[in-house]
Amino acid sequence: MLYISDNLKWLRSKRNLSQQEVADGMALPLDRYKKYEYGKNTPPAETLVIISRYYHISIDLLLTVDLRKISIDNLMQLDDNRIVLPITVDQDGNNLIEIIPHKAQAGYLSGYAETEYIENLQQIALPFLGLGKMRAFPINGDSMPPHTNKSFVVGKYVDNLGEIKQNKTYIFITFSEGITYKRLGNKNDDSVTVISDNIIYSPYEIKLSDILEIWEYVCHIGRDDAKLLPTESDSVKEMFLELKRDIHEIKLKK
Incomplete structure (x- = not known):
């Protein structure tokens, strides 16, 4: 099961950002970003890299972990700001x-x-x-x-x-x-x-x-x-x- 759409919604709400603000921050068309957040499309590899760098979270966590159920504050951060398991x-x-x-x-x-x-x-x-x-x-x-x-x-x-x-x-x-x-x-x-x-x-x-x-x-x-x-x-x-x-x-x- 992939959690990317739920994670995108949760991460955006955690920062109190609109969909337009996030799309602009990632330099993505708003319509394309909405499809990722609504689960209509899965971001391709190059877009996952953009999302990972924007939120400073590793791609594997974005895809496979329900971030709503863990405390990001307790996760270990690496030198390049990737976040891995607690x-x-x-x-x-x-x-x-x-x-x-x-x-x-x-x-x-x-x-x-x-x-x-x-x-x-x-x-x-x-x-x-x-x-x-x-x-x-x-x-x-x-x-x-x-x-x-x-x-x-x-x-x-x-x-x-x-x-x-x-x-x-x-x-x-x-x-x-x-x-x-x-x-x-x-x-x-x-x-x-x-x-x-x-x-x-x-x-x-x-x-x-x-x-x-x-x-x-x-x-x-x-x-x-x-x-x-x-x-x-x-x-x-x-x-x-x-x-x-x-x-x-x-x-x-x-």
Whole structure:
């Protein structure tokens, strides 16, 4: 679902501007701008760039996030004034990783832009990962060894499609498949080719228009050890806390 028309109305009203004032500010004909705001037409790429620069908001947010339901004041602003996803920190200033549990992954496509959905996710801090917007996603199947079924991969949010690199692994959030973890093959003008590390699976293409989010792989949490496998009633947070304690003990022994 694209939110561009609703976002244009909301952003204009937030600044108390008329349609004519916004159209003039973007150097667009008023009739053309009205069609974008009324949802009759979707702005082409060059116009999205103009809108993004006018409001200082990234194109991905303009298209895929309902800005009426989040606080722009709490969003992180980059040097070029693009706005990306909110970053929350703990009392020590460490970035918090939001965990998408297996039981909640089905609702991610409809809830990833909903403030209530994100706020209800469990969070942990892994300071050694450094800065960036992090999120942990569940892995299903055997297509990406050594990551086993039901383990988690932690990804860093990719704000710019130009940042993704061949042969690196990413979590792709798509309309058609939901959460997909794959290695990047070729990158074309309108699609990317993704590859499974398990050779029994064939590479395939994902259209850029099908992609909602991209997260660059930074680490994974394995669950091979039976004692770490939680039941449905166990907390995923407890699993991460146990891992954190293990890491701390290893550091002390060095």
